Amino acid sequence: MLQFSPYLVLIGFSAVISIFLAWFFWQRRPAPGIGSFVTMMLALSCWSIASALQLAVTTLAGKAFFINLVLINVMIATASWFLFTLSYTGRDGWVTQKSVLGLTIFPVLTTIAMLTNDYHNLFWTSTSLTASDGLITHIFESGILFYVHTAYQYALIVAGQFILLRSVIRSPQLYRGQIGLLVIGALFPLIGNIIFLFIGTPLPDYFDPTPTIFLVTGICIGLAYYRFRLMDIVPVAREIIVENMVDGVIVVDREVRIVDINKAALKILGKEGKNVLGQPLLNVWEKQREALMQFRGVEQAETEVNLIVNNEPRTYQVRLSPLRDRHGNLTGRIGTLTDITTLKQIQHKLEDARQKADEATRLKSDFLATMSHELRTPLNAVIGYSELMTSGMVGDLSEQHWEYTDRIASNAKSLLELINDILDISKIEAGRMELKLRPMHLSTWMNELVVQNQVLADNKNLTFTIEIDHHLPETLIGDADRLRQIAVNLLSNAFKFTNEGTVTFQILKHDSQLWSIIVTDTGIGIPPHKQETIFNEFQQADTSSTREHSGTGLGLAIVRKLVLMMGGHIRLQSELDKGSTFTVLLPLITDVPKTENLVVGVTS
Amino acid sequence: MIDPSPKQNRNARRAKRLDIDDWHVLIVDDQRDNLNIATEALRFHGAHVQTASNGIEGLEILETYSPTLVLLDLSMPEMNGWDMLKAMRDNPDTQKIPVIALTAHVMAGDEANVMAAGFDGYIPKPFSVATIVLKIQSILAQRQRGDAV
Numbered sequence: 001m002l003q004f005s006p007y008l009v010l011i012g013f014s015a016v017i018s019i020f021l022a023w024f025f026w027q028r029r030p031a032p033g034i035g036s037f038v039t040m041m042l043a044l045s046c047w048s049i050a051s052a053l054q055l056a057v058t059t060l061a062g063k064a065f066f067i068n069l070v071l072i073n074v075m076i077a078t079a080s081w082f083l084f085t086l087s088y089t090g091r092d093g094w095v096t097q098k099s100v101l102g103l104t105i106f107p108v109l110t111t112i113a114m115l116t117n118d119y120h121n122l123f124w125t126s127t128s129l130t131a132s133d134g135l136i137t138h139i140f141e142s143g144i145l146f147y148v149h150t151a152y153q154y155a156l157i158v159a160g161q162f163i164l165l166r167s168v169i170r171s172p173q174l175y176r177g178q179i180g181l182l183v184i185g186a187l188f189p190l191i192g193n194i195i196f197l198f199i200g201t202p203l204p205d206y207f208d209p210t211p212t213i214f215l216v217t218g219i220c221i222g223l224a225y226y227r228f229r230l231m232d233i234v235p236v237a238r239e240i241i242v243e244n245m246v247d248g249v250i251v252v253d254r255e256v257r258i259v260d261i262n263k264a265a266l267k268i269l270g271k272e273g274k275n276v277l278g279q280p281l282l283n284v285w286e287k288q289r290e291a292l293m294q295f296r297g298v299e300q301a302e303t304e305v306n307l308i309v310n311n312e313p314r315t316y317q318v319r320l321s322p323l324r325d326r327h328g329n330l331t332g333r334i335g336t337l338t339d340i341t342t343l344k345q346i347q348h349k350l351e352d353a354r355q356k357a358d359e360a361t362r363l364k365s366d367f368l369a370t371m372s373h374e375l376r377t378p379l380n381a382v383i384g385y386s387e388l389m390t391s392g393m394v395g396d397l398s399e400q401h402w403e404y405t406d407r408i409a410s411n412a413k414s415l416l417e418l419i420n421d422i423l424d425i426s427k428i429e430a431g432r433m434e435l436k437l438r439p440m441h442l443s444t445w446m447n448e449l450v451v452q453n454q455v456l457a458d459n460k461n462l463t464f465t466i467e468i469d470h471h472l473p474e475t476l477i478g479d480a481d482r483l484r485q486i487a488v489n490l491l492s493n494a495f496k497f498t499n500e501g502t503v504t505f506q507i508l509k510h511d512s513q514l515w516s517i518i519v520t521d522t523g524i525g526i527p528p529h530k531q532e533t534i535f536n537e538f539q540q541a542d543t544s545s546t547r548e549h550s551g552t553g554l555g556l557a558i559v560r561k562l563v564l565m566m567g568g569h570i571r572l573q574s575e576l577d578k579g580s581t582f583t584v585l586l587p588l589i590t591d592v593p594k595t596e597n598l599v600v601g602v603t604s
Numbered sequence: 605m606i607d608p609s610p611k612q613n614r615n616a617r618r619a620k621r622l623d624i625d626d627w628h629v630l631i632v633d634d635q636r637d638n639l640n641i642a643t644e645a646l647r648f649h650g651a652h653v654q655t656a657s658n659g660i661e662g663l664e665i666l667e668t669y670s671p672t673l674v675l676l677d678l679s680m681p682e683m684n685g686w687d688m689l690k691a692m693r694d695n696p697d698t699q700k701i702p703v704i705a706l707t708a709h710v711m712a713g714d715e716a717n718v719m720a721a722g723f724d725g726y727i728p729k730p731f732s733v734a735t736i737v738l739k740i741q742s743i744l745a746q747r748q749r750g751d752a753v
Contacts, residue, residue, distance in 0.1 A: 369709075372708070373679070373708045373709060376708040376729055376730060377635060377638075377708050377729065378637075379730050380635075380637070380638060380641070380708065380729040380730035380731070381635070381637035381638065381641065383730045384637065384638070384640075384641030384642075384645075384730065384731075384733055385637070385640075385641060387732065387733035387734060388641060388644050388645065388733055390614075390617060391617060391618060391619035391733060391734055392618045392619055393619050393644055393645065393648040393733065394644055394648075402614055416730065
């Protein structure tokens with residue numbers, strides 16, 4: 001026969017929520033203390049169910065049976081709570097089979113005392129039934145063993161709270177919120193129980209609200225879990241990351257005994273298992289005594305250490321940091337060892353490659369300087385002797401002698417031009433060509449060029465027209481020598497490839513940003529398919545062996561490279577038998593730099 | 605580029621004699637060709653020329669010979685042009701003689717190095733036979749202006 005009370009609904013509700021929370025956290029495995037926590041919630045739920053059944057049954061034997069069941073679940077719940085606080089605060093080491101067994105001894109004894117109460121009446125001094133609010137309820141007078149039992153339960157709850165509180169104080173700010181929530185949760189059943197047992201409540205005596213209040217604990221932990229992800233952060237940081245880090249981590253105390261060590265560090269030490277814990281690092285790592293001595297008494301360091309690991313030389317970056325308690329006293333040191341052997345090897349290789357490249361560049365420059373000197377010396381002789389003869393300084397020559405000597409001289413000069421061009425190209429490519437940017441007076445610069453090139457026009461009876469745009473400033477910034485080289489190359493090409501008509505030389509303002517040097521001729525023109533390649537080295541539009549036009553084929557390549565160096569570009573418009581127009585567009589710089597001689601080095 | 609050489613060119617390019625009869629020039633160069641060419645180019649205009657093929661020979665000649673100027677090559681065996689210049693500047697008898705570097709060192713920075721070393725001028729090789737005397741004259745004129753300041 002069973003009886004009903006509205007309180008049964010409340011107790012049943014608690015049981016359901018407890019089971020739900022147990023299931024909920026079971027899904028979140030593994031996390032620290034989750035086993036204990038789930039056990040606690042299940043015990044809480046059994047406690048509620050047993051408590052409900054105790055109220056529902058009407059016989060004394062039935063009530064006694066379920067009261068015993070309630071007490072057993074209370075013991076399981078408090079023990080689980082205590083274990084949970086240990087695991088959660090990182091004292092996993094304490095949760096061993098032995099300690100769990102130790103925690104069960106007392107409850108087992110209590111349970112035996114409870115079940116054998118009929119023989120000694122030390123747990124309950126008397127048991128009887130009574131009627132209250134129309135219900136059959138029990139009156140069990142507590143004996144001495146019941147108080148011992150209760151004291152033990154409170155001791156466990158308080159111990160767990162103490163452990164959590166200590167963590168709250170010592171933990172970084174980040175974790176305080178969640179542990180604080182746990183403490184609030186933990187205080188609830190304690191307070192509830194004290195009120196219930198010692199002060200009394202408006203609730204009837206037969207209703208035990210403890211499991212319901214204990215549920216608050218579960219909800220608090222659930223909240224803490226959701227809001228702070230407590231089941232994730234701590235283990236991930238402590239266990240998984242540190243343990244599986246590629247870097248070796250060794251924690252030592254003040255006496256340089258190993259307090260913690262991860263797998264990677266054990267590997268470096270050449271040890272297995274964690275039986276090195278508690279031993280002096282110097283003894284464990286006898287082989288590296290010398291390397292270790294440099295860190296003696298050093299709190300903070302970052303240095304490279306060469307070690308032999310598995311008979312292989314390795315380089316490690318060692319970072320040493322002090323560990324302090326909250327008063328700032330040194331409690332130990334943490335050292336990390338990062339294997340930088342490969343990094344070092346790559347560094348060395350890069351350094352070698354750089355040195356070789358530097359060496360190659362230096363050799364190339366030296367070669368250029370030597371070449372330049374060695375080629376000019378005999379050319380000086382050839383040109384010098386020919387000029388002595390053609391200028392009549394060493395006596396008169398016959399007509400033919402004079403002409404041939406003159407041909408020797410002009411061929412030698414062509415060769416000299418070629419050498420100069422090759423040197424220029426090499427210098428640009430080696431990044432050794434420097435632009436000397438200075439103010440240059442445009443019309444003076446142009447007039448010099450016109451005077452120099454007028455003779456080419458006269459020789460072939462060509463018209464040479466010039467134009468300077470008066471919108472251009474009188475003076476602008478540029479490398480006058482290199483700009484002259486560009487113009488001379490373009491002009492000499494124009495004269496070379498024009499047999500009748502006009503060569504036009506213009507300096508114009510293109511827009512606010514650019515100015516242009518334009519050389520137009522009425523010469524043979526360049527076929528469309530050659531218009532790209534003529535800017536390459538050793539390319540002339542006519543590459544046949546019988547070509548009638550001499551030249552190095554380097555002129556336009558140099559022009560293009562110089563123009564690019566100056567931040568400009570070159571355009572070509574040409575039509576066969578009509579003529580060509582070369583347009584060089586250059587940045588218009590007019591502000592005079594502060595330094596008189598601004599040198600810009602450009603690597604092509 | 606091989607230019608056609610019209611006949612009238614020949615007369616235009618015939619050297620006109622400059623009057624430098626009072627010049628006494630010491631030319632120091634290990635290259636026989638360079639010595640010959642420079643000597644001829646100067647003698648044509650009336651200069652008196654002595655030659656030496658390295659710095660030591662050059663200094664020996666200077667013991668008995670006091671030239672108007674020295675044309676000095678840089679790279680030479682026995683004693684190079686840099687050392688000969690230094691020896692001349694260290695000797696009170698020769699320290700005031702103008703010295704012009706005549707060199708095939710024409711890479712970037714060479715001229716600056718030459719001038720920094722204390723030479724009075726810099727003529728790169730290959731030099732022009734037709735204009736070398738004019739060049740020397742302009743260097744000497746510049747040097748005199750410098751002295752006057």
